[in-house]
Amino acid sequence: MAGKRNPWGGSGSGGNDGGKDGSEPEAGASGKPGSAGGSGEGLKGEGKPPRGPRNPWLPGGGSEGPADGQPPRRSASIEDLFKQRGPEGPRRSGGGGPRGPNFRMPQRPGGGSWLPLALGAVAAVWLFVSSVHFIQPREQAVVTWLGGRFSHTLNPGTNFTMPWPIHVVDVENVSEIRIERIPAGNEEKLILTADQNLVNLSYLIRWNISDLALYRFQLSDPNETLLEVGEAAMRAAVAEQDLDTVLTGEGRATIEGQVRRNMQGILDAFRAGIQVQGVEIARTDAPSQVIEAFNDVLAARQNAERNLNDARRYEQQLLAQAQGDATAFNNIYEEYRLAPEVTRRRLYYETMENVLANTDKTIVEATGVTPYLPLPELRRRAAASAAAAAAPAAPVTGGQ
Amino acid sequence: MWETHKNSLIALGVLVVALLSSVVIVPETMQGVKIRAGEPVYTINRFDPNQPFGQTGAGIYWRIPLYERIQMVDRRVLDLDMEREEVLAVDQQRLVVDAYARFRIIDPVLMVERAGTEQQLRSALLPILNSALRQELGRRTFASLLTPERGNAMTNIRDALDRQARTYGAQVLDVRIKRADLPEGTPLEAAFARMESDRQEEAETIRAGSRRDAQIIRSQAEAAAARIYADAYGKDPEFYDFYRAMQSYRRTFETGEGESSIILSPDNEYLRRFRGG
Numbered sequence: 001m002a003g004k005r006n007p008w009g010g011s012g013s014g015g016n017d018g019g020k021d022g023s024e025p026e027a028g029a030s031g032k033p034g035s036a037g038g039s040g041e042g043l044k045g046e047g048k049p050p051r052g053p054r055n056p057w058l059p060g061g062g063s064e065g066p067a068d069g070q071p072p073r074r075s076a077s078i079e080d081l082f083k084q085r086g087p088e089g090p091r092r093s094g095g096g097g098p099r100g101p102n103f104r105m106p107q108r109p110g111g112g113s114w115l116p117l118a119l120g121a122v123a124a125v126w127l128f129v130s131s132v133h134f135i136q137p138r139e140q141a142v143v144t145w146l147g148g149r150f151s152h153t154l155n156p157g158t159n160f161t162m163p164w165p166i167h168v169v170d171v172e173n174v175s176e177i178r179i180e181r182i183p184a185g186n187e188e189k190l191i192l193t194a195d196q197n198l199v200n201l202s203y204l205i206r207w208n209i210s211d212l213a214l215y216r217f218q219l220s221d222p223n224e225t226l227l228e229v230g231e232a233a234m235r236a237a238v239a240e241q242d243l244d245t246v247l248t249g250e251g252r253a254t255i256e257g258q259v260r261r262n263m264q265g266i267l268d269a270f271r272a273g274i275q276v277q278g279v280e281i282a283r284t285d286a287p288s289q290v291i292e293a294f295n296d297v298l299a300a301r302q303n304a305e306r307n308l309n310d311a312r313r314y315e316q317q318l319l320a321q322a323q324g325d326a327t328a329f330n331n332i333y334e335e336y337r338l339a340p341e342v343t344r345r346r347l348y349y350e351t352m353e354n355v356l357a358n359t360d361k362t363i364v365e366a367t368g369v370t371p372y373l374p375l376p377e378l379r380r381r382a383a384a385s386a387a388a389a390a391a392p393a394a395p396v397t398g399g400q
Numbered sequence: 401m402w403e404t405h406k407n408s409l410i411a412l413g414v415l416v417v418a419l420l421s422s423v424v425i426v427p428e429t430m431q432g433v434k435i436r437a438g439e440p441v442y443t444i445n446r447f448d449p450n451q452p453f454g455q456t457g458a459g460i461y462w463r464i465p466l467y468e469r470i471q472m473v474d475r476r477v478l479d480l481d482m483e484r485e486e487v488l489a490v491d492q493q494r495l496v497v498d499a500y501a502r503f504r505i506i507d508p509v510l511m512v513e514r515a516g517t518e519q520q521l522r523s524a525l526l527p528i529l530n531s532a533l534r535q536e537l538g539r540r541t542f543a544s545l546l547t548p549e550r551g552n553a554m555t556n557i558r559d560a561l562d563r564q565a566r567t568y569g570a571q572v573l574d575v576r577i578k579r580a581d582l583p584e585g586t587p588l589e590a591a592f593a594r595m596e597s598d599r600q601e602e603a604e605t606i607r608a609g610s611r612r613d614a615q616i617i618r619s620q621a622e623a624a625a626a627r628i629y630a631d632a633y634g635k636d637p638e639f640y641d642f643y644r645a646m647q648s649y650r651r652t653f654e655t656g657e658g659e660s661s662i663i664l665s666p667d668n669e670y671l672r673r674f675r676g677g
Contacts, residue, residue, distance in 0.1 A: 148425040149458040192581060194546055197595050213453045217428040220476040228479070228500050232576040239546040243595075266574065270477050270502065289592045293599035300603035304610030311614035315621030322625035326632035329643060333632075336639055344642060351646040352670045355653040360661040 130164035133171070140212045141171040150213060170216070174209040177277055180227060182234075190287055191235055197243035200285040205230050205263075206277040214273030222272055226263075230279070233262035252281050421465040428458045431508045432470040440471075440509045447475050447506055473508040474518055477573060480525055486583055487534055493542035494587055498579045501529055501558070503565060503572045510569030521568055525561065529575070532560040545580050 108114055133154060135141055141154035143161055147168045154161075154169065161167040181204055183189045190198045207226060209215045219225050237258040238246060245251035259279045267274050286294040336343045426432045432444035445457035463470055480501040487497045503525070505511050505518070515521035536557045537545065545553070554575050562572040582588045633640040653660055664671060 144428065145459060146425050148427050148460060149456065150428045150453040152454065190581065191579075192546055196543070196546070196591065197598075198582075198591060217453055218476055220429075220474060220478050225477070225479065225502070228481075228578055229576075232500075232578045235577075235579050266576075270573065272477075286595070287592065290596045290599065293596040293603075297599050297603045297606065300606040304606050304613075307610040307614040308617065311617035311621075315617050315624075318621045318625045319628070322628040326628045329632045329640070330635075332643060333635060333639060336636075340639075344639075347643070347646050349670075351649050355649050356662065356670075358660075359653055362661065362663045 127163050130169075131161050131167070133159045133161065133169055135159055135171065136173075138173050138175045139171050140174045140209075141169050142212055142216050144168045144170070150217065153212060172209065172212055172215075174212055177206050177208050180205040180207070180223075180230070181282075182227065182230065188288060191238045193238055193243045193246055194240055195242045198287050199238065199243055199246050200283075200287050201234075201238065201246070202282045203230075203234060203259075204278075204280045204282055206280070207274055208277060209273060210275035211273035214271050216273075218271050218273060222274060225270065225272065226267070226274060226276075229263050229266045230259070233259045233266070234279070236262065247284050247286070249284070252284075256281060418465065422463055424461045424463055424470045426458050426461055426470070426472070428453055428456060429474065429476050430458075430472045431475045431505070432461065432472055433508045433512045434461075434463065434468055434470050435512070436468045440512045443508045444470065445475065446508065447504060471512060473505055473511060475505070477502050477504050478518060478522075480522055480529060482526065482529055482533070485530060485533070487537045489537060489542040489545065490539055491541045491543075494583050495537075495542060495545070496579075496581045496583050497533060497537065497577055498581075499529065499533055499557075499575060499577045501525070501561060501572055501576075502574045503570045505569055506571045507569030510567075514568045521570060524568060525565055525570070528564045529557070529561050532557045536560070545577075 108117075133141060135154050135156045135158075137156045139156060141159070143151040143154060145151055145167065146165060151161075151167065154171075161169055181202070183202055188200045189202060191201050193199055205226065215222055234255075237255045240258075241251040241255060246255070256279050260276050263276045263279070267276065285291065332343075424432065426445050428445075431446055434441045434444060444461055445459075448456070461470060480503060482497075482499045482501075484496050484498045486494055488494055505521070511518075511521060515524055536553050540553060554577065558572055558575040561575060565572045582591050633644075653662075
């Protein structure tokens with residue numbers, strides 16, 4: 001980097017208007033062209049501020065001249081640039097080594113470091129957070145030494161332990177009743193019954209944790225164990241009942257109780273720390289392959305009921321009719337017995353009157369005369385009377 | 401700081417690494433087998449049912465790095481889940497059995513020597529469970545597997561499995577058939593067909609029974625009606641004849657359909673007065 005070749009350098013040559021650095025017979029090819037230029041050309045400058053192109057990256061470059069007695073300027077090297085424009089701004093003079101950020105902690109008024117105080121505060125927070133535990137009403141917590149040996153159980157309330165990691169605290173909701181739905185979705189779960197039929201059954205297990213330490217430390221997978229024990233107990237219980245008892249719900253309470261007792265027995269034998277609160281059969285169905293046949297039985301029951309209803313309706317009709325007829329007859333008969341002959345005549349004439357009033361009558365007087373039946377005329381009159389009957393007001397006439 | 405404490409900091413780091421590699425924390429759920437130069441020596445926190453938690457051997461243990469190591473063996477009840485297997489019952493009925501066993505490692509040193517890890521122990525026990533199951537179920541009928549005496553079979557299987565498992569340092573706590581089902585395909589279809597015919601029979605029984613009951617109700621009603629009529633009309637059959645004839649005439653000629661023509665003879669009773677007789 002020859003200074004004299006620098007188009008911006010050579011402040012010393014300012015007096016020489018437009019004079020090229022390169023044209024000067026300067027032999028000073030050293031790193032200080034400014035000093036050489038200043039001494040050689042100063043005679044014309046006479047302390048005037050140097051002119052000409054300035055180095056924009058050097059602060060105040062234009063104002064200093066060799067006459068001020070300051071060190072003569074030189075062109076900026078790349079180191080200069082970085083020295084001035086480092087990430088932290090202008091460096092403090094002669095600071096630490098070239099490596100490492102120049103970060104400095106804020107200082108306390110006394111001149112000491114904040115660091116111990118900050119560390120102390122962090123430690124205090126850590127102590128507080130990890131040694132005071134607010135256990136909620138439904139929860140318990142297991143405390144272990146360094147995650148190893150079991151120490152004790154925390155009950156609801158405010159509890160104090162050693163800070164982490166000396167005491168490791170593991171909180172669990174123990175009294176919440178958890179519900180396992182089996183099967184989880186809507187798929188079929190076919191179970192064999194005692195009469196070797198299959199039933200599609202779904203059930204719920206309600207349970208909670210009765211002893212948190214046992215629950216945590218006894219079984220490798222308590223939840224899976226619970227489900228498997230439940231399934232085994234459920235299948236065993238259903239296998240002792242007939243299909244119809246399972247389907248109708250008659251055996252349901254028996255099964256539920258039996259499953260609960262069996263499950264609790266097995267889980268207690270494992271010391272699982274689990275309390276089975278209840279087992280409920282949610283749904284019992286016939287398998288979907290044969291559900292139509294089962295539905296047909298229901299339909300048959302309905303049909304049967306309908307048949308019986310029809311028969312009973314007929315029975316009621318018939319009996320009511322008979323009773324009505326009989327009562328009518330009895331009533332008439334009572335009257336008839338009082339005056340048999342008169343009643344009989346009256347009934348006869350009334351009936352005949354009604355009957356003959358509405359019919360065509362032909363009376364054949366002379367014996368031995370073959371009566372001629374005017375059938376065509378009868379037909380004609382029949383048509384006429386039908387037309388008359390169509391008019392509601394027209395009295396039905398019988399040709400009288 | 402770095403320049404002045406360089407050596408002590410490095411020493412501290414080495415110390416921490418050394419400490420971490422020589423300290424082992426055995427949790428309550430684990431037993432540790434100390435293996436010295438490849439040979440299992442003794443058990444830490446061995447399972448003992450009489451020790452309540454908190455008084456077990458769980459806690460901090462030391463080892464000599466590189467020379468000793470501690471293998472963790474589960475201390476809890478472990479599960480052994482059998483794949484679904486088709487088993488032939490003594491009456492040649494096939495059934496699909498899904499069983500599980502629960503076991504615990506009670507002698508970890510033996511287990512480490514004979515099996516290695518829990519997973520290897522499982523794969524060693526699985527065929528044993530399988531064959532014990534086949535052997536036991538092959539002696540029973542399909543129906544008896546559905547009855548409570550199945551518990552007896554389970555005990556036998558458990559004992560058989562337990563005998564074998566103890567040579568691996570494990571104790572079998574429980575064997576249970578989770579499910580015993582008809583295999584997919586023909587046996588299941590046959591069972592469904594049987595269930596279906598069962599139901600069809602039931603439906604037909606119900607229908608036929610209802611038809612019979614309906615018939616009985618009808619006939620009883622007719623009988624009751626006949627008795628009512630007989631009671632009433634029997635008082636005077638002759639008057640009944642007359643009364644019923646009158647009713648019949650009315651119904652026939654008055655309300656009956658169609659035109660009627662009546663040809664009367666003068667001798668007719670109705671026309672008696674007509675002739676002035």
